[in-house]
Amino acid sequence: MTAVSLVLTAGAGLAPLALAADEAPDALIKRLSDEVLAAIKADKAIKAGDTGRIIALVDSKIMPNVNFERMAAAAVGPAWRKATPEQKKRLEEEFKILMVRTYSGALAQVDDQTISIKPQRSSPSDTDVLVRTEIRGRGEPIELDYRLEKTPGQGAGWRIYNLNVLGVWLVETYRNQFAPEINANGLDGLIATLAERNKSNAKKG
Numbered sequence: 486m487t488a489v490s491l492v493l494t495a496g497a498g499l500a501p502l503a504l505a506a507d508e509a510p511d512a513l514i515k516r517l518s519d520e521v522l523a524a525i526k527a528d529k530a531i532k533a534g535d536t537g538r539i540i541a542l543v544d545s546k547i548m549p550n551v552n553f554e555r556m557a558a559a560a561v562g563p564a565w566r567k568a569t570p571e572q573k574k575r576l577e578e579e580f581k582i583l584m585v586r587t588y589s590g591a592l593a594q595v596d597d598q599t600i601s602i603k604p605q606r607s608s609p610s611d612t613d614v615l616v617r618t619e620i621r622g623r624g625e626p627i628e629l630d631y632r633l634e635k636t637p638g639q640g641a642g643w644r645i646y647n648l649n650v651l652g653v654w655l656v657e658t659y660r661n662q663f664a665p666e667i668n669a670n671g672l673d674g675l676i677a678t679l680a681e682r683n684k685s686n687a688k689k690g
Contacts, residue, residue: 510633510643511605513550514616518600518629521546522620525598536589543589551584552634552644553577559646560659561675564667572672579679584648584655586686591620591627591650598622611635614643628652 508516521542525531530538557573557580558565568576603617612635620627630649636642647656666675 508642510607510614510631510635511602511616513633513643514618514631515600515602517547517550518618518620522598522600540585540589544585547588547645548581548585550643550645551581552636552646553581553584555634555646556580556584556656559656560663561667561672562660562664564672568672572676575676576672576679579676579683580659582683583659583679586683587650587655588629588648591629 524542524546525539528538528542531542554573554577557577560580561568561576565573565576598620599622601619601621603619605614605616607614614633615630616633617630618628620629628649628651631645632647632649633643633645636644647654649655663675666678670678
């Protein structure tokens with residue numbers, strides 16, 4: 486499966502919020518990745534190919550640590566500022582489903598996985614960082630990189646706002662896909678297209 490097709494059709498879900506607001510971004514990604522991979526190895530249904538189970542796992546383990554509003558706004562582009570609250574809510578919902586399935590699909594590509602965190606190139610004072618990881622197993626290594634921002638105030642901590650799956654940054658990829666649909670049919674047209682795509686992917690499993 487190519488990187489682009491994986492981005493368009495894959496899927497899954499993620500884990501609890503950071504243990505502490507001061508948890509380093511690479512430590513957060515390592516912990517979440519290890520928890521997800523350990524759960525995959527222990528789940529016979531996932532090993533048997535139950536995509537619903539891996540999607541639920543990713544949704545519960547990783548996604549609470551993702552800033553979907555920022556991701557959806559960046560993917561939609563300038564039209565986001567003109568969207569109604571209801572349109573923004575629907576876009577975030579449908580975008581989350583796409584992201585969950587993409588991440589889950591990446592994890593499903595490798596058997597007997599181990600996760601390695603590549604050397605961090607940031608300082609403790611940074612509030613926007615890149616964490617690069619590689620998942621290795623029986624198949625080809627899977628590159629999964631994360632861009633994270635540090636959020637202040639209540640519930641402070643690191644949150645993911647972009648993902649690189651096999652060399653493809655998802656927000657930028659989706660922005661390029663969404664723009665023609667928005668130009669042709671507006672935000673409601675994009676919402677309808679995303680909903681239909683998610684239904685189609687769900688039927689495919």
